Amino acid sequence: MEYIKNKFYQKASKCINEYQKLKNEHGDKVIANVTIGQVMTGMKGVPSLITDTSKLDPNTGIRFRGYTIPELREKLPRLNPEGEPLPEGLFYLMLIGEIPDRDDVLNISKDWATRAYVPQHVFDVIDSLPLTSRPMTQFSAAILSMATDSIFQKAYRAGVHKKHYWDTTYEDVMNLIARLPRIAAYIYRRNFHNNHHIEPDPRLDWAGNLAHMMGHDTEEVKRLLRLYMVVHADHEGGNVSAHTTHLVGSALSNPYYAYAAGMLGLAGPLHGYANQEVINWIFDMIQELDNDNPSEEDIVAYTKKTLSEGRVIPGYGHAVLRQTDPRFTAQQEFAKKYIKDDKLINIVNTLHRVVPPILEATGKVKNPWPNVDAYSGSLLYYYGVKEHSFYTVLFGVSRALGVLASLVMDRLYGLPIERPSSFPLKWYHEKAGEKEGPC
Numbered sequence: 303m304e305y306i307k308n309k310f311y312q313k314a315s316k317c318i319n320e321y322q323k324l325k326n327e328h329g330d331k332v333i334a335n336v337t338i339g340q341v342m343t344g345m346k347g348v349p350s351l352i353t354d355t356s357k358l359d360p361n362t363g364i365r366f367r368g369y370t371i372p373e374l375r376e377k378l379p380r381l382n383p384e385g386e387p388l389p390e391g392l393f394y395l396m397l398i399g400e401i402p403d404r405d406d407v408l409n410i411s412k413d414w415a416t417r418a419y420v421p422q423h424v425f426d427v428i429d430s431l432p433l434t435s436r437p438m439t440q441f442s443a444a445i446l447s448m449a450t451d452s453i454f455q456k457a458y459r460a461g462v463h464k465k466h467y468w469d470t471t472y473e474d475v476m477n478l479i480a481r482l483p484r485i486a487a488y489i490y491r492r493n494f495h496n497n498h499h500i501e502p503d504p505r506l507d508w509a510g511n512l513a514h515m516m517g518h519d520t521e522e523v524k525r526l527l528r529l530y531m532v533v534h535a536d537h538e539g540g541n542v543s544a545h546t547t548h549l550v551g552s553a554l555s556n557p558y559y560a561y562a563a564g565m566l567g568l569a570g571p572l573h574g575y576a577n578q579e580v581i582n583w584i585f586d587m588i589q590e591l592d593n594d595n596p597s598e599e600d601i602v603a604y605t606k607k608t609l610s611e612g613r614v615i616p617g618y619g620h621a622v623l624r625q626t627d628p629r630f631t632a633q634q635e636f637a638k639k640y641i642k643d644d645k646l647i648n649i650v651n652t653l654h655r656v657v658p659p660i661l662e663a664t665g666k667v668k669n670p671w672p673n674v675d676a677y678s679g680s681l682l683y684y685y686g687v688k689e690h691s692f693y694t695v696l697f698g699v700s701r702a703l704g705v706l707a708s709l710v711m712d713r714l715y716g717l718p719i720e721r722p723s724s725f726p727l728k729w730y731h732e733k734a735g736e737k738e739g740p741c
């Protein structure tokens with residue numbers, strides 16, 4: 303679909319000169335000071351990346367090209383008035399910077415449907431792994447194995463000029479995103495449905511087809527997955543999955559390698575795996591209490607016990623956010639609208655009331671409020687996707703939209719290899735004016 307690619311190039315190529323001008327004429331301008339505290343706490347707040355797709359505000363949350371989640375839910379095209387926006391539209395917005403019309407979105411759906419063929423060896427790689435390997439292990443191995451198809455890698459080897467890198471990156475990115483629902487659904491059906499696979503239906507939209515291939519072919523699950531794919535798609539450039547994809551891509555590793563690396567970061571319990579941990583933790587609580595309808599007091603006691611064991615409360619806290627995550631709120635509103643009474647969702651809502659004051663009372667947690675992962679699992683579970691060890695794969699499918707749109711821009715701007723500096727701990731001691739420490 304050359305139209306989308308041309309449109310992207312027309313708009314984004316204007317920024318190449320802007321980037322060069324900043325680099326050449328304003329390179330010496332100081333934009334921030336870095337404190338020892340920032341180095342010791344994971345570089346929080348250090349401006350060091352260029353990401354156009356979305357920006358995170360600590361208090362109001364994520365904006366995709368300036369649009370909040372409620373604005374996206376109102377403005378992005380949907381298949382029917384009652385439904386949720388299609389993630390294809392968010393991808394268009396992140397890539398091109400404009401709200402698409404319905405035809406633009408349907409064109410992306412069609413384009414991805416034509417690119418969705420997954421080579422047999424990818425399924426063979428998945429099948430070669432034991433069923434005990436985590437779905438995220440299978441997912442990242444499958445993505446790596448698809449690097450055989452990288453057009454970027456072939457073009458690089460053939461000696462293509464660097465100003466054209468973005469073009470083959472775009473082709474890889476579109477092929478990769480198009481194939482993800484098939485791969486995710488294959489892993490799901492292999493692990494949880496006796497290897498009974500369901501063929502894709504090219505007439506369906508990207509998220510709708512995922513629901514269909516997973517075997518949850520209802521309008522309710524399709525609506526949920528469209529919402530899920532929109533809210534998890536991007537969270538500016540500094541989060542672990544986005545930053546890793548960007549970093550690995552900066553070495554001109556092909557998009558399959560870069561995204562697979564990002565997925566391995568997403569698989570960590572402090573990042574995307576937290577959505578599984580939330581459900582694991584709630585089920586552990588239910589089992590320990592032997593009660594699937596725990597009282598507020600029970601939940602308070604269990605939360606405090608978890609903290610006393612030196613563990614985190616999954617789904618709460620954030621590296622940047624300092625208020626309730628608007629992605630949590632969007633899912634909570636969805637639940638309020640469509641779900642009348644459900645024990646698991648009631649627990650999630652009770653946690654929302656009781657956990658923040660407990661975390662606040664520790665005096666050290668900077669953000670006691672819930673993040674996106676606190677809600678997502680309970681919605682999936684309610685709609686019949688009960689296999690929580692799979693949830694991070696769904697997160698990964700969605701996250702591809704943001705990190706891979708950014709990767710195309712990285713190559714268009716010609717961003718360089720990323721290489722910050724490191725120093726021994728002793729150096730920081732000296733900078734702080736301390737005498738050399740014991741190490």
Ligand SMILES: CC(=O)SCCNC(=O)CCNC(=O)[C@H](O)C(C)(C)COP(=O)(O)OP(=O)(O)OC[C@H]1O[C@@H](n2cnc3c(N)ncnc32)[C@H](O)[C@@H]1OP(=O)(O)O
Nearest residue numbers: 572573576614615616617618619620621666667668669673
């Ligand atoms: C999609 C996403 O990635 S959203 C995040 C998903 N992750 C989770 O939900 C896991 C639970 N939350 C956490 O572990 C953290 O809040 C993180 C990883 C998200 C952010 O970490 P940080 O930026 O280091 O948070 P913060 O500066 O508030 O940490 C200060 C202290 O509070 C602790 N803390 C932060 N959140 C929590 C929590 N939910 N439960 C218990 N303790 C917490 C930290 O572990 C740290 O303890 P330490 O000083 O003993 O090392």
Ligand SMILES: O=C([O-])CC(=O)C(=O)O
Nearest residue numbers: 536537540541542621622
């Ligand atoms: O922003 C972060 O660090 C983590 C997060 O919520 C995300 O990546 O969605």
